[in-house]
Amino acid sequence: MERICPRCGISSGTKKFFGDFCEDCYLSKIDLTLPERIEVQFCKICRKVRVAKWEGLNKNVLENIVKKNAKGNYESFHVLSCGDNQYEAVFLVSNGSDYFEVRRKFSLKMNNSTCEECSRETSGYYEAIVQIRGKNIEKWSARIVRELRGRTFVSKYIQLDEGVDLYVGSKKTVAEVLDVLKLKSKVSDQLYGVKDGRRVYRRTYCIRV
Numbered sequence: 001m002e003r004i005c006p007r008c009g010i011s012s013g014t015k016k017f018f019g020d021f022c023e024d025c026y027l028s029k030i031d032l033t034l035p036e037r038i039e040v041q042f043c044k045i046c047r048k049v050r051v052a053k054w055e056g057l058n059k060n061v062l063e064n065i066v067k068k069n070a071k072g073n074y075e076s077f078h079v080l081s082c083g084d085n086q087y088e089a090v091f092l093v094s095n096g097s098d099y100f101e102v103r104r105k106f107s108l109k110m111n112n113s114t115c116e117e118c119s120r121e122t123s124g125y126y127e128a129i130v131q132i133r134g135k136n137i138e139k140w141s142a143r144i145v146r147e148l149r150g151r152t153f154v155s156k157y158i159q160l161d162e163g164v165d166l167y168v169g170s171k172k173t174v175a176e177v178l179d180v181l182k183l184k185s186k187v188s189d190q191l192y193g194v195k196d197g198r199r200v201y202r203r204t205y206c207i208r209v
Contacts, residue, residue: 018095026095027102032072034089034104038065042110045118049108054115062087065108075099085110120169121153128171130185131206133163140183140209141166147177171203183207 003012005022015022021029041050048054051064062079066089070077074091081087082105091102114122132141141164145154148168156167168174178185185205192202 018098018100023100027100030072030093030102032070032074032091032093032102032104034066034070034106036105037107037109038069039109039111040065041113043115043118044112045114045122048115049110050113050115054117066106069106070104074102117153117169121155124155124167126155126167126169127202128168128174129202129204130166130168130174131163131204132166132209133206134209136209137163140207143181144177144183147180148173151177174203174205178205178207183209 003017003020004010005012005015005017005020005025007021007025010022010024012022015024017023018026043049043054046054047056049057049061051061051068055061059079063077066077066079070089070091074093077089077091079087079089085108086105087107088103088105091104092099093102130144132144134140141157145157145166148154148166152168152170152173154166154168156165158165158167185207188204188206189201190204192200194200
């Protein structure tokens with residue numbers, strides 16, 4: 001028996017129906033909302049965005065943004081890029097044994113900011129000094145810097161008569177990199193200050209290559 005959608009008047013012979021309504025009218029009634037514009041913090045230096053933490057705008061970050069802002073019930077979703085910070089979230093919604101897609105478009109408004117890491121780098125902050133000494137200084141300094149970048153920053157690179165000094169943002173990362181490169185070092189600490197009632201030390205790693 002042919003049915004007529006009470007909302008738009010189309011017949012069941014030309015459209016799929018869900019209950020009394022055609023597919024289009026049924027989808028328009030779905031209580032699944034997503035803001036048309038979502039604001040995120042954007043570091044103007046490293047171009048990372050902040051959702052749970054500062055990181056590059058990738059598939060996982062976009063999905064986290066949608067999860068945080070979508071309201072309603074759905075089985076799953078994926079995000080399509082439409083260019084120029086424009087996106088479309090495609091939700092899979094169930095109705096009994098039937099499944100269908102609900103699409104919601106949104107844009108990202110990038111609010112310029114500076115992440116903690118870039119703020120530290122531009123201010124010359126460092127936690128560790130890597131002193132590179134020996135005969136293969138140029139080769140090893142380049143290799144160490146290459147390993148450090150992407151994990152932390154090098155705020156200063158100083159060429160000395162006796163070698164190279166690297167001023168590095170994270171002493172923990174320095175230790176990890178030297179371990180990966182199987183480089184042994186002499187370590188010394190110097191008191192830098194007090195934070196939250198605890199002494200803070202800068203660490204010097206001296207290596208011979």
